Amino acid sequence: MNARTITVILADDHALVRDMLRERLGDEGDFVVIAATASAEEALKAAEAEPPTVALFDIDMPGLSAFDAARTLKAKWPKTRVMFLSAFIQDGYIRRALEVEASGYLAKSEPTETIVAAIRAVAGGAARFSAAVGERFVVEASGARLIEAPHTRTELLTPRELDVLSYLALGKAKREVANLLGISPKTVDHHASHIMDKLDIHDRVALARFAIREGLVKP
Known part of the structure; x- marks a missing residue:
């Protein structure tokens, strides 16, 4: 594995989405999918074996909350970048993503190539959020993460x-x-x-x- 390889753990209980992303990332020359799991618990177990460059969580999964898993992951492996992929663009979810210092929050309706490009950008230290997220919150000047606007x-x-x-x-x-x-x-x-x-x-x-x-x- 060369120095430029981006390792990824995917966690999504929808097999169609999970398999599609795993296959699409596998077609890229700079990605290696360490694990594609159906739960946040399984994602954490996979990270224990090999902490990824980027962990991408679906928000609505049974069992351990994706946000709690992300918090645990960031505490153990601070260099790992966390992203969320969801059909739900709601302020409450976005705020919880803020709390765990997410570097990305994308709608599942985004084109696959947009999601892939976002993962690559986040791995490089940038932040990527769907437009609907950006309408509610702002990205800090460094582009590293999302921050809540002070008022409006x-x-x-x-x-x-x-x-x-x-x-x-x-x-x-x-x-x-x-x-x-x-x-x-x-x-x-x-x-x-x-x-x-x-x-x-x-x-x-x-x-x-x-x-x-x-x-x-x-x-």
């Missing part, structure tokens, strides 16, 4: 950026926004770029959902 993510935006976001969320074109605010289309582009960077939301539909949830516009 709208506090990251200036008053002018909030104005621009409100109009964009209503579906207005950038030129129309420029006319409404008395600024140039280029300035609107500048504000829009800053908004997306600050919120880490790079899709107009996701921006609209965020604006509605934060009460900036009415649905």
